[in-house]
Structures are given as structure tokens and as C-alpha cells.
Amino acid sequence: MRKRKFKQEWFWAYVFIAPMVIGTLIFGIVPILYSAGLSLMKWDGLGEKTFNGLTNFVNLMKDEKFRYEIRNTLVYTIAVVPITLMLSLGVANLLNKGLQATGFFRVIYFLPNIVMPVAVAMVWRFLLNSKVGLVNVFLRVLHLPTPGWISDPKYIMASLVIISVWSGVGYNAIIMLAGLQGISPSLYESARLDGASSIRIFWKITFPLLSPTLFFLTTMSIMNSMRAFDIIYTFIGKADQGGPIVDASRTVVFGIYDKAFKFLNMGGASAEAMILFFMIAVITVVQFKLQDKWVFYE
Amino acid sequence: MKRNVKGFMALAIAGGLAISGLGGIPSVEASDGKTVINFYYWDEGQKEGMDELISMFETSQDEIVVESTIVPWGEYWTKLKTALPTGTGPDVFWMNMYAPDYMNAGLLLDLTDNLNEAGVDMSKYPEAVSEMYTQDGKIYGVPKDYDGMALYYNKAIFDEMGVEYPTADWTWDDLLEKAQALTNESHYGFIARPDGNSGYQNFIYENGGSLVDADGMPTVNGKEVTEALQFEHDLMYEYKVAPTGTELLEFAPDDMFISGQAAMITSGSWSIQTYVEALGSDCQIAELPMKVKKGATTHGLAYSVAANSSNKEAAMKFVEFAATKEAQEVTAKAAIPAYEGTSEQWLELYPDQDVQILLDSVAYASPNPYYAKNHSETAQIFTDTISAMWVDENADIQAMLDEAQEKMLETVNKE
Numbered sequence: 001m002r003k004r005k006f007k008q009e010w011f012w013a014y015v016f017i018a019p020m021v022i023g024t025l026i027f028g029i030v031p032i033l034y035s036a037g038l039s040l041m042k043w044d045g046l047g048e049k050t051f052n053g054l055t056n057f058v059n060l061m062k063d064e065k066f067r068y069e070i071r072n073t074l075v076y077t078i079a080v081v082p083i084t085l086m087l088s089l090g091v092a093n094l095l096n097k098g099l100q101a102t103g104f105f106r107v108i109y110f111l112p113n114i115v116m117p118v119a120v121a122m123v124w125r126f127l128l129n130s131k132v133g134l135v136n137v138f139l140r141v142l143h144l145p146t147p148g149w150i151s152d153p154k155y156i157m158a159s160l161v162i163i164s165v166w167s168g169v170g171y172n173a174i175i176m177l178a179g180l181q182g183i184s185p186s187l188y189e190s191a192r193l194d195g196a197s198s199i200r201i202f203w204k205i206t207f208p209l210l211s212p213t214l215f216f217l218t219t220m221s222i223m224n225s226m227r228a229f230d231i232i233y234t235f236i237g238k239a240d241q242g243g244p245i246v247d248a249s250r251t252v253v254f255g256i257y258d259k260a261f262k263f264l265n266m267g268g269a270s271a272e273a274m275i276l277f278f279m280i281a282v283i284t285v286v287q288f289k290l291q292d293k294w295v296f297y298e
Numbered sequence: 299m300k301r302n303v304k305g306f307m308a309l310a311i312a313g314g315l316a317i318s319g320l321g322g323i324p325s326v327e328a329s330d331g332k333t334v335i336n337f338y339y340w341d342e343g344q345k346e347g348m349d350e351l352i353s354m355f356e357t358s359q360d361e362i363v364v365e366s367t368i369v370p371w372g373e374y375w376t377k378l379k380t381a382l383p384t385g386t387g388p389d390v391f392w393m394n395m396y397a398p399d400y401m402n403a404g405l406l407l408d409l410t411d412n413l414n415e416a417g418v419d420m421s422k423y424p425e426a427v428s429e430m431y432t433q434d435g436k437i438y439g440v441p442k443d444y445d446g447m448a449l450y451y452n453k454a455i456f457d458e459m460g461v462e463y464p465t466a467d468w469t470w471d472d473l474l475e476k477a478q479a480l481t482n483e484s485h486y487g488f489i490a491r492p493d494g495n496s497g498y499q500n501f502i503y504e505n506g507g508s509l510v511d512a513d514g515m516p517t518v519n520g521k522e523v524t525e526a527l528q529f530e531h532d533l534m535y536e537y538k539v540a541p542t543g544t545e546l547l548e549f550a551p552d553d554m555f556i557s558g559q560a561a562m563i564t565s566g567s568w569s570i571q572t573y574v575e576a577l578g579s580d581c582q583i584a585e586l587p588m589k590v591k592k593g594a595t596t597h598g599l600a601y602s603v604a605a606n607s608s609n610k611e612a613a614m615k616f617v618e619f620a621a622t623k624e625a626q627e628v629t630a631k632a633a634i635p636a637y638e639g640t641s642e643q644w645l646e647l648y649p650d651q652d653v654q655i656l657l658d659s660v661a662y663a664s665p666n667p668y669y670a671k672n673h674s675e676t677a678q679i680f681t682d683t684i685s686a687m688w689v690d691e692n693a694d695i696q697a698m699l700d701e702a703q704e705k706m707l708e709t710v711n712k713e
Binding site: 042044045046047129130131148150151152241242243244245246247258261262263264265 | 375376379380382383399400403405492544545547548549672674675678681682683684685686688689713
């Protein structure tokens with residue numbers, strides 16, 4: 001009797017996870033394997049697929065644009081992730097202090113996250129315009145240099161980082177706020193009774209208890225930054241331009257898009273996608289390994 | 299609570315099944331036994347004309363029904379590329395300069411015999427357009443519309459600076475001279491746009507040059523090309539009568555023109571609506587200035603049929619119908635129709651401008667370059683070169699073009 005019930009429960013368990021598993025198989029695993037196969041082939045998306053070994057990878061290694069893409073993706077990630085997370089932590093702490101109108105500020109900070117990336121890019125293009133943009137108007141008033149944020153290859157990456165941080169802080173801060181609010185106030189009370197300083201309270205109570213949230217956000221932010229595309233593609237502007245400004249801002253996914261949908265080089269695009277896949281996989285595995293060192297689970 | 303979850307799951311699964319059921323291959327036969335052909339195009343702005351064309355066709359016979367779908371430009375080519383080889387695509391669809399990719403892959407139906415039998419006279423369409431859809435003497439598309447090219451100018455700025463309006467016999471020297479007279483702190487005389495179709499390509503053609511030879515091999519470092527690009531570079535950096543490439547990254551050329559920041563710009567017939575809406579009758583049209591000859595770029599769309607369509611006969615009937623003078627007339631509102639003498643309706647839309655100039659430009663126009671192999675990748679090298687040249691005050695034009703030529707040859711010959 002007991003055994004039968006046990007079996008039945010397992011049956012239903014599988015039924016319930018089936019949609020998830022099937023979904024992951026069809027939309028996750030199968031495409032990954034398909035791309036892995038394509039990365040070893042020459043295919044224009046129209047005609048016959050022909051096997052060409054590692055040619056796609058060799059071509060990538062010879063391609064200077066691919067080097068720009070790797071460089072830009074890493075620079076972008078290394079800049080965006082820490083800045084976004086630190087600012088988010090600050091914002092989350094402020095919101096958690098229970099200042100006036102927390103709800104209002106929560107909405108304000110979260111808004112950029114629900115705006116379409118295309119719209120974000122368009123508005124920021126306007127704000128960062130070197131002549132009429134609001135940003136440079138401010139800088140001019142303060143007698144600071146007014147760079148060509150959207151036209152100077154030296155500054156374009158900085159612009160992209162600013163926009164991405166702006167649109168990412170809200171989401172991260174709200175998740176962190178949820179984490180902060182999950183910490184029992186009694187812990188703070190007793191710490192304060194024992195005379196602990198604010199800094200000590202942060203490092204000994206807040207940070208450890210928030211670390212699972214931070215770990216989740218760091219992992220996700222890194223993955224998302226490595227895959228950055230939409231904001232960058234729309235921000236750089238017209239798809240049919242090229243030259244220094246595009247070379248200074250193209251990311252790996254930008255390259256994948258160009259190869260697959262502009263040049264009809266599905267093999268090359270898949271090869272680049274596989275490289276990105278392994279880069280992200282390695283980084284994520286390392287993060288999980290390092291988790292023991294700093295993440296604290298209650 | 300538990301029950302709710304179960305109910306929700308059941309609903310979700312049922313919903314999923316229903317959706318997947320709907321996503322099947324559309325039926326080929328309508329309920330009343332008529333043959334249904336699927337027709338794809340991308341321009342929402344031409345829906346009125348396309349709907350009228352379809353209803354005209356459906357009333358002209360009673361065996362074929364046309365099911366039209368607007369696939370937005372962003373997805374159009376991806377969709378065609380994935381659907382045509384598997385036979386799940388449309389029967390009839392719009393084609394543009396990407397046609398060689400599809401002709402080479404054998405995805406377009408050879409229409410030659412049918413068009414001949416139906417008595418369609420191909421000489422009624424601009425040669426620059428019909429050539430785009432012809433390969434080895436076989437016709438793969440019926441011309442639908444085409445673009446004209448012209449020099450647009452802002453009359454108000456000419457009046458303000460007391461400069462006489464551009465005329466048909468203008469040369470590059472006139473352009474430079476007048477642009478200098480029109481430039482002051484609030485506006486430039488001209489915009490040297492870094493675009494091929496509407497920009498530098500016209501200068502190259504005017505100078506008797508070409509970016510590609512008869513075999514589809516790049517010829518981008520020829521003397522004529524270098525001179526044309528040097529002239530445009532000089533307009534920006536030597537004479538400073540046009541915004542630099544860096545400025546054009548901040549303000550799009552069209553925006554600069556319609557906001558009165560420049561007196562002249564080159565562009566195609568597709569721009570006239572935007573320009574006239576912004577500038578009214580101050581926006582005027584003149585012929586492109588010439589160097590050794592008159593030159594312009596044209597580009598035109600066509601109707602094509604899928605090679606593996608299951609309704610070839612019906613699809614061909616529709617395309618033959620779309621090729622007729624009457625059919626082309628009703629589609630004239632948004633674009634210049636390809637059939638000779640059907641553009642009156644289009645002309646009437648702009649009574650204040652001499653739009654005939656745009657129509658006439660097709661007589662001396664050449665098509666966009668098309669490289670024999672790996673076209674997009676080869677073209678991108680040239681685009682990159684132009685972008686780099688436009689923002690570099692000290693650009694060595696010849697050296698840059700030599701380098702581009704070498705890279706492009708390598709790419710075009712790549713397997």
C-alpha cells in the first residue's frame with residue numbers, strides 16, 4: 001500500500017516536471033547541440049550544409065573583428081557588473097532605511113528596467129548628443145570636457161556602460177531589497193545592544209545574510225553582460241554603418257548576429273556562439289566553485 | 299490552493315496544445331474549392347495598394363484566392379530564408395536587391411516562358427530594375443516599383459543667402475561653389491552622406507566609375523572611385539561646406555536637412571514624403587550634379603514566385619496580373635510603379651515639387667553593386683572603409699581604397 005502510493009507520487013512528479021523538461025529540451029538542449037553541429041559546417045541558411053571541420057574556428061581566430069568583440073565584451077562585463085551591483089547595494093540600503101516615500105522611489109528605480117531596450121537606447125542617444133544633449137549641457141556649465149559620447153570611438157564604450165548601469169540598477173536593487181528585508185530585525189537589535197558599529201553590522205550580519213542574493217545577482221549579471229546585444233545594437237545606430245565606432249562597441253553577440261543574419265554564415269555564427277557558450281560556462285563554474293568562500297546559507 | 303495549481307496546469311497544457319494546433323501549415327484549398335496562394339510583403343505603408351491589387355485580381359477570375367501577410371522588414375529575410383527551402387514559405391513575395399542569393403540557391407521560379415506566353419512586355423519596365431531579377435537570360439521577378447534619385451534643396455536657405463537655385467546642368471564645381479556660398483555658422487551648404495545608394499555611389503557613377511565589374515568582382519580602388527570619394531572628403535574637411543562624418547554620427551543626415559542645418563542633400567524618392575512634411579514647399583528637387591556624365595543609383599522591387607510552391611500555376615497567374623498596367627497603377631500611391639507611364643498618380647501627390655526629376659533619373663541610373671560571392675560580407679568591408687574615411691580628417695583615400703580592394707577580393711573569392 002505504502003509502496004504503491006510512493007510510486008504514484010513519483011509518477012505525478014514526472015508529469016508535473018514534464019512541461020519544464022520538454023521545454024528545456026526543445027528550446028535549450030536541442031538548439032545547443034544543433035549549433036554545436038553547425039559550427040563544424042559551412043551553411044548559408046539556404047542551401048546544402050557541408051562539413052568543413054574546424055575552418056569556422058580558424059577563420060574566427062584570424063578575424064580582427066572577433067578580437068574586438070572579445071575585448072569589448074570583457075571590458076563591458078568587467079565595468080558593468082561591479083558598478084551596477086555596488087550602486088544597487090547602495091540604493092537597496094537606502095530604500096531599506098525606511099526613508100519617506102520608499103514605495104515611490106522603488107518605482108522610480110525600477111522603471112528603467114521595464115522600458116524597452118530600444119527606447120532606452122534612443123533616449124540616451126539624445127541625452128548623450130555632444131551638442132544638444134543634456135549630459136554635455138551640464139558638463140559645459142561645470143566647465144568639464146564635453147566628449148562626443150556617441151561619435152568618438154574612445155568614449156562609446158563608456159556611454160554603453162553608463163546606459164547599461166542605469167537600466168540595470170533598479171532590477172538588482174529591488175531583488176537586494178527583498179533580501180535585506182528577509183533579514184530578521186532581531187539580529188540587528190541584539191548587535192546594536194552589544195555595541196557593534198554600523199560597519200561591523202554590515203560585514204558581520206547584512207553581507208553574509210545577503211550573500212546568497214548577491215551570488216545570484218552576480219551570476220546572472222555576468223551572464224547577461226556577456227550576452228549584451230540589443231541596447232548596443234540600437235545605440236550604435238544604423239545597422240549599415242561600420243568603421244571605428246562600431247569596432248569600438250561590437251560585442252560577441254553583435255558578431256554572431258552579423259554573421260548569421262547579415263552575411264548568412266550560419267557556421268561561423270555557430271562557432272562564435274559555441275565560444276561564447278564555453279566562456280560563460282567556465283566563468284559560471286568558477287563562480288560556483290568560489291561560492292564556498294563567501295556565500296553563507298542559513 | 300492545491301486544486302488551483304492543478305487546474306492552472308491543466309489549463310496551461312491545454313492552452314499549449316491549442317496553440318501548437320493552430321500553428322500548423324495553412325490549408326491549401328479554401329472551403330469552396332478555390333486555390334489559395336500565400337503572398338508576403340513587408341511594407342505596412344503599401345497595404346492599401348496591395349489590398350486593392352488583390353481584390354482586383356480576385357474579381358478578374360474565380361478560381362484563385364490570395365492570402366496576404368505583412369511580415370515586418372526586420373523579420374522578412376530571416377523568414378524567407380528559413381521558410382522557402384523547406385517549402386513552408388509563401389507562393390508569391392516581394393524581392394529586392396538580395397535576389398541573387400535566392401536565384402543562386404534555386405529558390406525562385408523561372409518565369410520566362412510563362413511571361414512570354416502571357417504576352418508580358420519586359421521592355422515596359424526600367425532596364426536597371428528588370429536586370430536585377432534576370433540571370434543567364436532567365437527572368438525571376440516582375441518589376442514592381444523603383445527609386446529615383448535627386449538633389450534635394452532647401453529653398454529658404456538659398457533665398458536667405460541670395461544663391462540661385464540648382465539647375466539641371468550643374469557640375470561638381472557648381473555644387474562646391476554654391477555650397478561655399480551657402481555655408482555659414484548656422485548651416486552647411488551640402489551633406490556628403492556616408493550612404494551608398496543615396497550618397498557616394500551617385501558621385502562614383504557621375505565620375506564614370508563603378509564599384510564592381512561585369513563579373514561581380516570589386517573595383518573599388520579605380521581612379522574614378524578615388525576621385526569621387528576625394529571630392530566628398532574635401533567637401534567635409536578641405537572646404538568645410540559639409541558636416542564631417544563625426545557630426546553625422548551625432549545627427550542623421552536626413553534630420554540635419556529637414557531641420558535646416560544644411561541647404562542641400564542627395565536622396566532617393568522614398569525621402570520626399572518626410573522632407574515635404576517637414577519643409578513644405580521650401581523643399582525642392584533638382585537633378586544630381588554631374589562630373590563626366592549624369593549618374594544616379596536606382597533600385598527596384600519585384601514580385602517573385604517560390605520555386606517549390608505547390609500552386610505554381612495559380613501563383614504565376616497572380617504575378618502576371620500584377621505585371622499589367624492596370625495593376626501597377628493601383629499600387630502607385632506609396633512607390634513609383636515600374637510600368638512605363640503609370641506614375642501620374644504619384645506625381646500628383648507632390649504638386650509643389652518637380653518630382654518628374656526623380657522619375658527621369660532612372661534613365662541614366664545604375665543599380666547597386668552586387669558582388670559575385672559573399673556579397674554582404676564583401677560590401678561590409680567597403681562600408682567599414684567609408685565609415686573610417688568619413689571620420690578621419692587626414693584620411694589617405696587611395697591607400698584606404700587599395701586596402702579595401704585587397705580585402706574585398708579575398709572575401710569575394712573565399713569559398
